[in-house]
Amino acid sequence: xxxxxxxxxxxxxxxxxxxxxxxxxxxxxxxxxxxxxxxxxxxxxxxxxxxxxxxxxxxxxxxxxxxxxxxxxxxxxxxxxxxxxxxxxxxxxxxxxxxxxxxxxxxxxxxxxxxxxxxxxxxxxxxxxxxxxxxxxxxxxxxxxxxxxxxxxxxxxxxxxxxxxxxxxxxxxxxxxxxxxxxxxxxxxxxxxxxxxxxxxxxxxxxxxxxxxxxxxxxxxxxxxxxxxxxxxxxxxxxxxxxxxxxxxxxxxxxxxxxxxxxxxxxxxxxxxxxxxxxxxxxxxxxxxxxxxxxxxxxxxxxxxxxxxxxxxxxxxxxxxxxxxxxxxxxxxxxxxxxxxxxxxxxxxxxxxxxxxxxxxxxxxxxxxxxxxxxxxxxxxxxxxxxxxxxxxxxxxxxxxxxxxxxxxxxxxxxxxxxxxxxxxxxxxxxxxxxxxxxxxxxxxxxxxxxxxxxxxxxxxxxxxxxxxxxxxxxxxx
RNA sequence: GGCGGCGUACCCAAGUGGCUAAGGGAGCAGUCUGCAAAACUGCGAUGCAGCGGUUCAAAUCCGCUCGCCGCCUCCA
Numbered sequence: 001x002x003x004x005x006x007x008x009x010x011x012x013x014x015x016x017x018x019x020x021x022x023x024x025x026x027x028x029x030x031x032x033x034x035x036x037x038x039x040x041x042x043x044x045x046x047x048x049x050x051x052x053x054x055x056x057x058x059x060x061x062x063x064x065x066x067x068x069x070x071x072x073x074x075x076x077x078x079x080x081x082x083x084x085x086x087x088x089x090x091x092x093x094x095x096x097x098x099x100x101x102x103x104x105x106x107x108x109x110x111x112x113x114x115x116x117x118x119x120x121x122x123x124x125x126x127x128x129x130x131x132x133x134x135x136x137x138x139x140x141x142x143x144x145x146x147x148x149x150x151x152x153x154x155x156x157x158x159x160x161x162x163x164x165x166x167x168x169x170x171x172x173x174x175x176x177x178x179x180x181x182x183x184x185x186x187x188x189x190x191x192x193x194x195x196x197x198x199x200x201x202x203x204x205x206x207x208x209x210x211x212x213x214x215x216x217x218x219x220x221x222x223x224x225x226x227x228x229x230x231x232x233x234x235x236x237x238x239x240x241x242x243x244x245x246x247x248x249x250x251x252x253x254x255x256x257x258x259x260x261x262x263x264x265x266x267x268x269x270x271x272x273x274x275x276x277x278x279x280x281x282x283x284x285x286x287x288x289x290x291x292x293x294x295x296x297x298x299x300x301x302x303x304x305x306x307x308x309x310x311x312x313x314x315x316x317x318x319x320x321x322x323x324x325x326x327x328x329x330x331x332x333x334x335x336x337x338x339x340x341x342x343x344x345x346x347x348x349x350x351x352x353x354x355x356x357x358x359x360x361x362x363x364x365x366x367x368x369x370x371x372x373x374x375x376x377x378x379x380x381x382x383x384x385x386x387x388x389x390x391x392x393x394x395x396x397x398x399x400x401x402x403x404x405x406x407x408x409x410x411x412x413x414x415x416x417x418x419x420x421x422x423x424x425x426x427x428x429x430x431x432x433x434x435x436x437x438x439x440x441x442x443x444x445x446x447x448x449x450x451x452x453x454x455x456x457x458x459x460x461x462x463x464x465x466x467x468x469x470x471x472x473x474x475x476x477x478x
Numbered sequence: 479g480g481c482g483g484c485g486u487a488c489c490c491a492a493g494u495g496g497c498u499a500a501g502g503g504a505g506c507a508g509u510c511u512g513c514a515a516a517a518c519u520g521c522g523a524u525g526c527a528g529c530g531g532u533u534c535a536a537a538u539c540c541g542c543u544c545g546c547c548g549c550c551u552c553c554a
Contacts, residue, residue: 032552041554042554043554045554047554073552074552074553157480157482158549159481162480162550229549229552231482232550233550233551258483258548259554267554269553295491295502296492299483300483301547307489307503308503310503311489311490311502311504312503314504315501315502318516321516322517325516353492361491361501362491365500365501367501368502369501372518375516376518376519378517380518447512452512456514456515460514465514466514467514468514469516
């Protein structure tokens with residue numbers, strides 16, 4: 001079964017065919033670095049991270065570019081507000097973004113260019129557009145003439161006449177047409193600026209992506225991604241600029257991820273409900289956040305609420321509890337010889353799900369079926385002995401966990417790492433718990449079950465669960 | 479007003495023409511346990527917002543109605 005991808009350009013799933021066999025050129029719009037990144041950025045980054053990982057898994061050599069927009073009105077405003085240089089703001093939030101991504105297990109793209117490092121190329125593209133008549137210069141500003149580009153609106157399915165009628169923006173009288181957008185902005189005094197054929201200025205927002213995409217990936221690329229909200233005007237404008245400049249198709253597959261709402265409401269400055277990634281990480285593990293994000297399809301809107309994060313944590317508990325059981329009680333079987341044919345057959349549904357527009361939610365569902373199967377097999381083995389089926393299937397399940405872990409970037413830790421992190425989050429000192437467990441063990445030995453139960457209850461109220469196993473009592477965080 | 483999307487059990491969520499509508503959480507019952515936990519087993523939507531239609535066959539296609547949401551302005 002071939003890989004199918006939903007293309008925003010055609011509004012349907014299409015079979016994916018890369019320009020060059022075995023190579024994928026992919027560009028995703030990165031953050032404008034003027035503030036901490038929020039959970040919506042995390043969704044976009046994680047969604048495309050999984051797409052990147054899966055394309056690599058499929059054997060493609062993926063050239064993945066994700067930019068930093070490090071020059072922009074918002075950055076300048078923030079710098080003025082904080083009383084620091086604009087570049088300090090950009091650097092600060094690039095660093096913060098990189099840290100957040102690392103914690104979330106987002107792999108580094110092949111190229112991570114900054115707009116300010118691409119000024120030369122930006123100017124070249126603008127010059128081309130001026131030369132071929134798609135752009136015009138007014139007082140050091142350069143604008144793109146939307147009406148000259150006949151396909152304008154093909155991505156967002158808008159038509160120019162209706163846009164004009166509904167235009168809500170105040171019209172800049174100097175522009176030939178209200179829809180025209182800035183490629184280059186003449187700088188005001190004390191603003192960051194670069195020399196250009198049109199005087200000192202800085203790039204408009206849309207042009208940087210065109211320039212960076214061309215510089216690192218070429219004139220036509222396979223995949224371009226971003227949040228749904230970027231379809232208009234950002235991506236529409238990118239298409240216009242790029243195709244007007246090169247005369248070639250810009251992008252073959254447009255991918256857009258859905259929004260994250262907070263308790264059923266859109267995140268917005270005015271509502272004050274922006275959830276920064278690092279604030280979410282204070283309460284939940286990075287893996288739980290990632291699993292939550294991947295539990296629904298990347299194009300659907302999702303709702304963020306503490307309840308759903310708890311659900312993700314419960315799922316992780318189930319996964320790692322089972323994995324721990326496999327590694328602890330049946331290490332030789334779980335890591336035993338793999339029947340490759342049978343493994344291939346068993347992993348095929350996962351591949352089919354990922355091939356169907358990256359259906360991570362379905363993949364996660366399959367994983368929990370394996371968990372059930374693994375536990376059942378282990379139950380049977382402890383009761384009735386090790387069967388051939390057990391010896392054959394358990395290592396396959398273990399191998400599937402590993403393989404899917406690489407693709408999704410969840411389920412990929414060791415149980416030790418997982419439970420250690422949970423314990424460190426509990427806030428209850430481990431030695432105190434161990435002391436109580438020892439007291440309880442003594443009480444149990446004397447059949448003093450009243451006291452034993454009191455200790456269990458005391459710890460339970462602090463969120464600590466005790467498990468009596470044949471090898472002694474172990475504890476974990478609820 | 480234009481464009482697009484969504485509505486599946488108590489909650490989350492997959493499924494977009496054809497076996498008993500995945501999976502997780504919560505709940506209830508049972509097995510196991512000194513009691514628990516974990517695990518396993520069973521129960522749980524005769525129905526997929528509603529109404530009509532197409533079809534041998536529909537959650538899945540078409541039409542209408544109701545409800546919710548996004549974009550059209552910076553925005554992941």
